[in-house]
Amino acid sequence: MAHSKEHGDPESLAVLQHHPSLWIHGAGLSGSTWREMTRDLPNAQTPDLPGHGAAAPLSPPRVEAFAEALLRETPQGCILIGHSLGGMVALEMATRAPSRIAALILVEAVPTVRDSLLKRWSASVAAWMLSNLPLKAVAWLSGIGQPAATREEVRAQLMRHSRVSLSAALDAALHYDGRTRLARITVPTLVITGRDNRATHRGAALIAEQVPNATAVMLPGGHMLHWDNPVALRREIDGFLQQRLR
Secondary structure (H helix, E strand, C coil): CCCHHHCCCHHHHHHHHHCCEEEECCCCCCHHHHCCCCCCCCCEECCCCCCCCCCCCCCCCCHHHHHHHHHCCCCCCEEEEEECHHHHHHHHHHHHCHHHEEEEEEECCCCECCCCHHHHHHHHHHHHHHHHCCHHHHHHHHCCCCCHHHHHHHHHHHCCCCHHHHHHHHHHHHHCECHHHHHHCCCCEEEEEECCCHHHHHHHHHHHHHCCCCEEEEECCCCCHHHHCHHHHHHHHHHHHHHHHC
16 A cells, blocks of 8 residues: 555645545445555544444444434535445435535445346355355455455455354345435535446446436456555545545
8 A cells, every 4th residue: 555645646635634534434344444545634534334343233234224323423524435335325325414425435336236137146145155154265255366455455354244244234235225316416426446346337337327417437456446556546536526625
């Protein structure tokens, strides 16, 4: 991971340094996965989603409930950055409290995983793995094909979970359908996808098409863009915020 001075020029960095920001992680991770991306941001918060890290679970686990839980601690004028499941949560938050949100950044996020046979099949495979394989094996398999730093991060994060918490996160994603919310998002929105993870391309494109005045960007890297390509990711976020908020 590059040091903060490599993320962008000082003028563009000023937006994130002076605005409060909420960085919402994906399923099977925790707020600590953003540690390198936010180390130069004094106003950044990196909460754990319910059932992840130190956060208590919610029953049933639902994106809508996750959004309500995070909104209780979301400051006025906050920039939301959501990855994967965290992107679903951020999307939901932006529709529930638009006056409190300054901008929405969705990284490798889709509005639903129920819109295609491939996504439903992938979710079924993940559910089977969680039910039938040792957690260590699930973590090991999840790191296959990833760059070394990403592989280490994915496996370390997953091993901090229990089988129950991972299944709950998958359940939350499977039950969410945010497609009807997209046209109601009024805040500046940036949709970022990884070129190597085609599974998110269709859903991300739908977000970019239906959210008014959204901007879409594709970067080299896979699903874990904040570890695969952190410098380019921060540069895109910083540049977008400088253009839309300054």
